[in-house]
Amino acid sequence: MMLRQIFENVRMKCPLIHNITNYVTVNDCANVLLACGASPIMADDEDEVSDITSICAGLNINIGTLNRRTIASMLAAGKRANELNHPVVFDPVGAGASKLRTKTAEKLLEEVRFAVIRGNISEIKTLASGSGTTKGVDADIADKVTEENLSEAVLFAKEFAMKTRAVAVITGAVDIVADGRTAYCIRNGHPMMSSVTGTGCQLSAVTAAFVAANPDHLLEAAAAAVCAMGIAGETAYQRLTELDGNAAYRSYIIDAVYNLTPEKLEEGAMYEVR
Amino acid sequence: MMLRQIFENVRMKCPLIHNITNYVTVNDCANVLLACGASPIMADDEDEVSDITSICAGLNINIGTLNRRTIASMLAAGKRANELNHPVVFDPVGAGASKLRTKTAEKLLEEVRFAVIRGNISEIKTLASGSGTTKGVDADIADKVTEENLSEAVLFAKEFAMKTRAVAVITGAVDIVADGRTAYCIRNGHPMMSSVTGTGCQLSAVTAAFVAANPDHLLEAAAAAVCAMGIAGETAYQRLTELDGNAAYRSYIIDAVYNLTPEKLEEGAMYEVR
Amino acid sequence: MMLRQIFENVRMKCPLIHNITNYVTVNDCANVLLACGASPIMADDEDEVSDITSICAGLNINIGTLNRRTIASMLAAGKRANELNHPVVFDPVGAGASKLRTKTAEKLLEEVRFAVIRGNISEIKTLASGSGTTKGVDADIADKVTEENLSEAVLFAKEFAMKTRAVAVITGAVDIVADGRTAYCIRNGHPMMSSVTGTGCQLSAVTAAFVAANPDHLLEAAAAAVCAMGIAGETAYQRLTELDGNAAYRSYIIDAVYNLTPEKLEEGAMYEVR
Numbered sequence: 001m002m003l004r005q006i007f008e009n010v011r012m013k014c015p016l017i018h019n020i021t022n023y024v025t026v027n028d029c030a031n032v033l034l035a036c037g038a039s040p041i042m043a044d045d046e047d048e049v050s051d052i053t054s055i056c057a058g059l060n061i062n063i064g065t066l067n068r069r070t071i072a073s074m075l076a077a078g079k080r081a082n083e084l085n086h087p088v089v090f091d092p093v094g095a096g097a098s099k100l101r102t103k104t105a106e107k108l109l110e111e112v113r114f115a116v117i118r119g120n121i122s123e124i125k126t127l128a129s130g131s132g133t134t135k136g137v138d139a140d141i142a143d144k145v146t147e148e149n150l151s152e153a154v155l156f157a158k159e160f161a162m163k164t165r166a167v168a169v170i171t172g173a174v175d176i177v178a179d180g181r182t183a184y185c186i187r188n189g190h191p192m193m194s195s196v197t198g199t200g201c202q203l204s205a206v207t208a209a210f211v212a213a214n215p216d217h218l219l220e221a222a223a224a225a226v227c228a229m230g231i232a233g234e235t236a237y238q239r240l241t242e243l244d245g246n247a248a249y250r251s252y253i254i255d256a257v258y259n260l261t262p263e264k265l266e267e268g269a270m271y272e273v274r
Numbered sequence: 275m276m277l278r279q280i281f282e283n284v285r286m287k288c289p290l291i292h293n294i295t296n297y298v299t300v301n302d303c304a305n306v307l308l309a310c311g312a313s314p315i316m317a318d319d320e321d322e323v324s325d326i327t328s329i330c331a332g333l334n335i336n337i338g339t340l341n342r343r344t345i346a347s348m349l350a351a352g353k354r355a356n357e358l359n360h361p362v363v364f365d366p367v368g369a370g371a372s373k374l375r376t377k378t379a380e381k382l383l384e385e386v387r388f389a390v391i392r393g394n395i396s397e398i399k400t401l402a403s404g405s406g407t408t409k410g411v412d413a414d415i416a417d418k419v420t421e422e423n424l425s426e427a428v429l430f431a432k433e434f435a436m437k438t439r440a441v442a443v444i445t446g447a448v449d450i451v452a453d454g455r456t457a458y459c460i461r462n463g464h465p466m467m468s469s470v471t472g473t474g475c476q477l478s479a480v481t482a483a484f485v486a487a488n489p490d491h492l493l494e495a496a497a498a499a500v501c502a503m504g505i506a507g508e509t510a511y512q513r514l515t516e517l518d519g520n521a522a523y524r525s526y527i528i529d530a531v532y533n534l535t536p537e538k539l540e541e542g543a544m545y546e547v548r
Numbered sequence: 549m550m551l552r553q554i555f556e557n558v559r560m561k562c563p564l565i566h567n568i569t570n571y572v573t574v575n576d577c578a579n580v581l582l583a584c585g586a587s588p589i590m591a592d593d594e595d596e597v598s599d600i601t602s603i604c605a606g607l608n609i610n611i612g613t614l615n616r617r618t619i620a621s622m623l624a625a626g627k628r629a630n631e632l633n634h635p636v637v638f639d640p641v642g643a644g645a646s647k648l649r650t651k652t653a654e655k656l657l658e659e660v661r662f663a664v665i666r667g668n669i670s671e672i673k674t675l676a677s678g679s680g681t682t683k684g685v686d687a688d689i690a691d692k693v694t695e696e697n698l699s700e701a702v703l704f705a706k707e708f709a710m711k712t713r714a715v716a717v718i719t720g721a722v723d724i725v726a727d728g729r730t731a732y733c734i735r736n737g738h739p740m741m742s743s744v745t746g747t748g749c750q751l752s753a754v755t756a757a758f759v760a761a762n763p764d765h766l767l768e769a770a771a772a773a774v775c776a777m778g779i780a781g782e783t784a785y786q787r788l789t790e791l792d793g794n795a796a797y798r799s800y801i802i803d804a805v806y807n808l809t810p811e812k813l814e815e816g817a818m819y820e821v822r
Binding site: 297300301304305308309314315316317318319321322325326329343513524525526527528529530531532533 | 570571572573575576612613614615616617642645646647648649743744745746790791792793794795796798799
């Protein structure tokens with residue numbers, strides 16, 4: 001399926017996405033979902049997440065500011081979404097940075113079947129190994145995916161995808177989107193995106209919308225979401241003036257998603273399949 | 275009382291508004307309150323909401339990301355505000371989307387006396403009937419207020435207002451602001467406002483400021499708030515460039531509230547009284 | 549140490565800052581930390597704050613939307629940061645506005661050793677006296693630091709700093725940064741900054757980054773942070789157009805921090821030492 005069609009499905013179906021996410025970047029997640037044509041709903045109380053997930057087309061779980069109360073909600077929502085066969089995206093923000101995050105991520109992996117798992121290489125390595133070091137929510141420099149270690153990273157991503165039966169999305173200088181057999185290596189985006197808090201969270205939310213609208217094409221849908229956010233980062237960067245900084249860039253990225261068309265996504269996507 | 279005077283009172287009295295609201299749109303609620311001349315304070319712990327409400331002029335309760343802990347706080351704050359005769363605004367975000375939201379909204383209606391209840395037609399129908407379907411936080415298409423079903427909707431709003439002894443604010447393509455006898459049908463605003471998360475939440479916050487500064491003119495104050503946000507949505511829309519999207523629009527709306535004058539509100543308001 | 553060097557250290561060391569802060573302004577705190585060259589991590593569950601603080605260079609505690617759960621986390625994180633000798637910044641938002649805030653602020657002062665305490669004069673007076681009145685999160689008009697009562701306020705700040713063994717940062721028309729012996733009186737900034745929610749919270753976050761990168765120069769680091777935010781407020785103000793309001797100003801301030809250089813900080817800083 002072409003990326004263009006994947007995105008057309010999002011714009012046409014307007015999937016409602018249930019987000020259990022952190023309070024740092026939640027507003028951007030809601031606005032970027034609206035920008036790409038989806039609808040957001042945020043709900044994190046154990047007493048309602050099952051109801052909310054039931055009326056949605058997809059679920060996005062992000063542990064960026066997890067707490068005792070919301071961990072239970074993530075598990076309950078994830079299981080319900082699994083029962084209903086709604087795709088679930090997992091963003092293991094900061095896995096490895098605390099025992100609580102690592103343990104919670106592991107528990108979620110055990111009890112919930114994820115359609116997509118998206119993180120930086122350090123977070124994904126933590127999930128893969130139960131160990132790993134995390135400098136906050138960014139990958140360790142030694143752990144970055146670069147052109148040099150790309151082949152190795154692709155192999156790792158495929159193995160992780162096989163093991164978890166999820167599409168693995170590892171974001172970095174080059175983004176890798178892989179299932180057990182195929183990997184997209186994507187070269188969209190701009191380094192300045194890391195100076196805006198939550199571009200990763202936004203990508204996870206957008207990915208949830210893309211897979212919810214294309215449940216039979218998880219790999220392509222995740223790749224399309226990564227390309228869409230990356231192209232938006234490029235378009236937004238070109239718009240920056242001398243006085244602009246990361247706050248302007250933040251808005252420009254969401255605006256660029258809003259103005260992105262399926263055609264521009266198809267044209268702008270820069271990837272190779274390995 | 276003229277809308278101009280209503281707004282002048284807000285700018286003059288700078289009411290302090292206590293918000294127990296969702297974490298998705300809370301920053302916009304705070305900034306739009308500052309933009310209209312009021313002051314925000316957010317506090318949601320049961321151990322302090324009574325104190326906080328006591329030093330404020332009005333209370334805004336929004337169940338957008340309710341949880342067990344904050345539901346108790348909403349009830350406590352609402353009751354305290356009632357004791358002090360401070361106007362309380364209720365935004366039943368997503369009522370009907372989960373049993374928890376519907377039950378909580380009903381409990382709040384039973385135990386707290388509201389000055390204004392603001393929602394979309396689907397949410398208000400849920401409160402009115404104890405049933406109803408909600409697609410996330412937006413009204414069902416079949417449930418939208420349009421020019422065709424306006425008379426019916428006005429009747430419904432008046433009945434709901436009578437029943438709850440609150441001013442009913444039902445927002446949609448046409449906004450209805452009604453007490454038991456009189457209804458304002460307001461045609462300000464722009465459809466693109468629904469592509470920004472939380473414009474409804476912002477309106478509820480602004481409404482709390484308007485009624486807090488005009489406690490003896492609840493109906494006119496709520497109508498003025500709806501006109502003010504609608505005019506801001508129009509002004510902001512005119513400012514959009516080709517590269518702008520919903521993120522720019524989000525800022526432009528708040529900026530337009532900041533630059534709105536009582537005179538421009540009076541001139542720009544488009545309503546009929548039924 | 550010159551302000552220029554203080555800021556160079558921030559840009560060079562990129563300190564990771566642990567924030568336990570309110571959900572109103574948390575996104576701005578994260579983005580302003582990135583803008584000044586630091587990295588943010590937000591974590592507020594008691595089960596992980598000790599781990600998170602351990603991997604950070606500094607801790608920022610803000611009680612703007614405190615609750616039972618997070619109060620315990622603030623205490624645990626503060627104590628752990630003290631053990632590790634990481635500087636801790638305290639922002640007692642709304643101290644005096646509720647018994648819970650006042651009591652919590654007092655408890656934190658007793659059990660945690662702060663490198664810097666930053667608030668408006670009303671909040672700091674509450675901490676100093678155990679009494680005081682607070683109009684929301686802004687200082688009472690009668691309590692503002694002005695040119696007229698500056699000498700008195702400087703004395704008060706020095707005494708408070710002596711008593712708490714922290715650098716006192718009292719922000720207002722003139723900002724005072726004082727330890728027991730020396731006070732910087734800073735005249736950067738713009739009154740319109742108070743029309744953006746959370747510029748105080750942002751300053752506290754930036755201060756945490758500045759002291760974390762300059763742990764042996766707490767007084768100068770706090771003064772540099774205050775000058776940096778003030779200069780950003782000035783630069784951003786100059787950028788405002790007729791249609792801009794507080795939402796544009798909000799972004800422009802963070803953009804100005806992003807574009808601030810150590811040289812511009814040195815040149816633009818307006819202070820006298822008393």
